[in-house]
Amino acid sequence: MSTRLIECVPNFSEGRDAAVIKEITQAIESVEGVTLLDVDPGKATNRTVVTFVGEPEPVIEAAVRAGRRAKELIDMRTHTGEHPRFGAMDVCPLVPIAGVTMEEAAEYARVLGQRLGAECGISGYFYEAAATTPERKNLATVRAGEYEGLPAKLADPRWRTDFGPGTFDPGYGVTAVGARKFLIAYNVNLNTTSTRRANAIAFDIREKGRPKREPDPVTGKIVRDAAGQEVWIPGSLKAVKAIGWFIEEYGIAQISINLTDIDVTPVHVAFDECVTRAAARGVRVTGSEIVGMVPLRVLLEAGEHYLRQQGRSLGVPQAELIKIAVKSLGLAELAPFVPEKRVIEYAIRDRSKRRLIDRTLVGFTHETASESPAPGGGSVSALVGALGAALGTMVANLSSHKPGWDARWEEFSAAAVRGRDLHEELLQLVDEDTAAFQAIMEAWKAPQEARAERIEAATLGAIHVPLRVMRSALAALDVCHRMAETGMEASLSDAAVGALCACTAVRGAGLNVRINAKDLRDAARRQRLLDEAAALERDALERQELVLALVRTRMAQS
Numbered sequence: 001m002s003t004r005l006i007e008c009v010p011n012f013s014e015g016r017d018a019a020v021i022k023e024i025t026q027a028i029e030s031v032e033g034v035t036l037l038d039v040d041p042g043k044a045t046n047r048t049v050v051t052f053v054g055e056p057e058p059v060i061e062a063a064v065r066a067g068r069r070a071k072e073l074i075d076m077r078t079h080t081g082e083h084p085r086f087g088a089m090d091v092c093p094l095v096p097i098a099g100v101t102m103e104e105a106a107e108y109a110r111v112l113g114q115r116l117g118a119e120c121g122i123s124g125y126f127y128e129a130a131a132t133t134p135e136r137k138n139l140a141t142v143r144a145g146e147y148e149g150l151p152a153k154l155a156d157p158r159w160r161t162d163f164g165p166g167t168f169d170p171g172y173g174v175t176a177v178g179a180r181k182f183l184i185a186y187n188v189n190l191n192t193t194s195t196r197r198a199n200a201i202a203f204d205i206r207e208k209g210r211p212k213r214e215p216d217p218v219t220g221k222i223v224r225d226a227a228g229q230e231v232w233i234p235g236s237l238k239a240v241k242a243i244g245w246f247i248e249e250y251g252i253a254q255i256s257i258n259l260t261d262i263d264v265t266p267v268h269v270a271f272d273e274c275v276t277r278a279a280a281r282g283v284r285v286t287g288s289e290i291v292g293m294v295p296l297r298v299l300l301e302a303g304e305h306y307l308r309q310q311g312r313s314l315g316v317p318q319a320e321l322i323k324i325a326v327k328s329l330g331l332a333e334l335a336p337f338v339p340e341k342r343v344i345e346y347a348i349r350d351r352s353k354r355r356l357i358d359r360t361l362v363g364f365t366h367e368t369a370s371e372s373p374a375p376g377g378g379s380v381s382a383l384v385g386a387l388g389a390a391l392g393t394m395v396a397n398l399s400s401h402k403p404g405w406d407a408r409w410e411e412f413s414a415a416a417v418r419g420r421d422l423h424e425e426l427l428q429l430v431d432e433d434t435a436a437f438q439a440i441m442e443a444w445k446a447p448q449e450a451r452a453e454r455i456e457a458a459t460l461g462a463i464h465v466p467l468r469v470m471r472s473a474l475a476a477l478d479v480c481h482r483m484a485e486t487g488m489e490a491s492l493s494d495a496a497v498g499a500l501c502a503c504t505a506v507r508g509a510g511l512n513v514r515i516n517a518k519d520l521r522d523a524a525r526r527q528r529l530l531d532e533a534a535a536l537e538r539d540a541l542e543r544q545e546l547v548l549a550l551v552r553t554r555m556a557q558s
Helices: 020-030 054-074 102-121 147-155 195-205 268-281 294-311 320-328 359-367 377-400 407-444 448-486 488-518 523-557
Strands: 005-008 035-042 047-054 088-096 124-128 175-179 185-189 240-247 250-260 285-291
Touching: 005 054, 020 035, 020 047, 020 054, 035 054, 047 054, 047 240, 054 088, 054 102, 088 102, 102 124, 185 195, 185 268, 195 240, 195 250, 195 268, 250 268, 268 285, 268 294, 268 320, 285 359, 294 320, 359 377, 377 407, 377 448, 377 488, 407 448, 448 523, 488 523
Parallel strands: 088 175, 124 175
Antiparallel strands: 005 047, 005 088, 035 047, 185 250, 185 285, 240 250
16 A cells, blocks of 8 residues: 555643634644544543544644644643643654654654744654654653643753743643554453453563562462562563453453554454463453554454465455454454444545545446546556456465465465555556546646646656556566466466456556656656656566467466
8 A cells, every 4th residue: 555644643731621622623624634533532631632644744734733723722821630741732643554664753753843843832852753862762751740840841951842942831831742653452352250360361461461479379479589679570472561351331351452562562463362371261262352443454464364374365355354354353242343434544535535446347437438538548557457467366366275285375375465466556546547637637727827837747647657557567467477377277368368458557558658748848757757668568568478378388288
């Protein structure tokens, strides 16, 4: 997936005045490209946690607007609440969701901080992955002393702010801006009502573990070291916090887990470990629940994990991987699990802008045949390429399950995964090609003084999209070639048709490159793009002939 997404989770020091909270969230929603996912006010803490998501640039803009409104509406001089705090927009972490590394998220956090300082006069500190020094990485350390301690803190040269004026603002305070991992709240269901047993399993798995006790079955005193400190036995999973509790609503005990780094311990690893540890204590895991929303990759990785355990190809569609993950983890035991509402990438799709690829085959065909100039040859080329990649994927999946070929399932699974990724990319390009054409139409409507520059930029976009189609379709040809060479004989014709489709996609997209390139003013760039397109088309034709010759030979021998 080429989408770049980050989540922003600002905490505001206001949880009682609904009107103030509404004005702040309206400022966030005023930014195009940002989706507000959740608003969670707390009266006792007098604090509201807001969650929104989008591509990095609009998310940063929304956070700046939210900080500005918080400064205008919240007065820290009158704030009281149970939660630690030192500013109106107290903390503002950025969380990479898709297509963004933690290092990039940290850089975006620093951009956000600098903008808050320059545009809003807000001072603050960078923490977690964005921290400028190791001492400032921990939020609790940065926020020590809270709002009341700020005058003395800001006067200390060691605590000079990382951005903003650096002077005490009694109405606002300061803000901590950071970048951190995605945290998942995850509960595992047990066939017991015993909180004690749930806690025992939680202590088995959590990183902190449990205190070491003397073997005496009666006293069982906690063991202490020479300094008098408790000795702890670590649990089996890193980056995991867990306790056991009883949920009256469901009438069961659960292991309540916080997964603080899903790269270290993913959901499926935590689930499997709970199954193992529970069984050792005579308890059975019956299912689990994810609290809130999750990135798509969490479920895709889980689906692949359970397919791998079965020795099955991983190259199945995303929807199938999610279904396998939901079944394997028992995510629908307590309530239906609806991916469209629970997966971040799915939930933020603009349903009002229906994608071409969401249409039926009949609907897409009729739309193509209509008087509308789009979808046109570029979108159709991308779709044909997707079908070619899908055929190569199908042959790989079928071959991985062929009786007697069990030892080769990983070989074919790898090819199927590659084919699936390519047909997903090409499907996305169906709509991107139409969007690129529409961008050219809009550029022609721009004011005279900006029109030429807008047309040049839009034309370049309308060239790059079909070039991406060409590259992806050529890679799909490689998958079909490999399947024609090593795949099961009963599907040879499918591999050949896949190659024909992929080659057609390359050639069709190449025509789009040429027709759009003629309008590009930069002659040197135009020639480089045309040369690349010509080379891709030559390669595609050569590989298509190789596949067809190979298929004819294998068919004659069978």
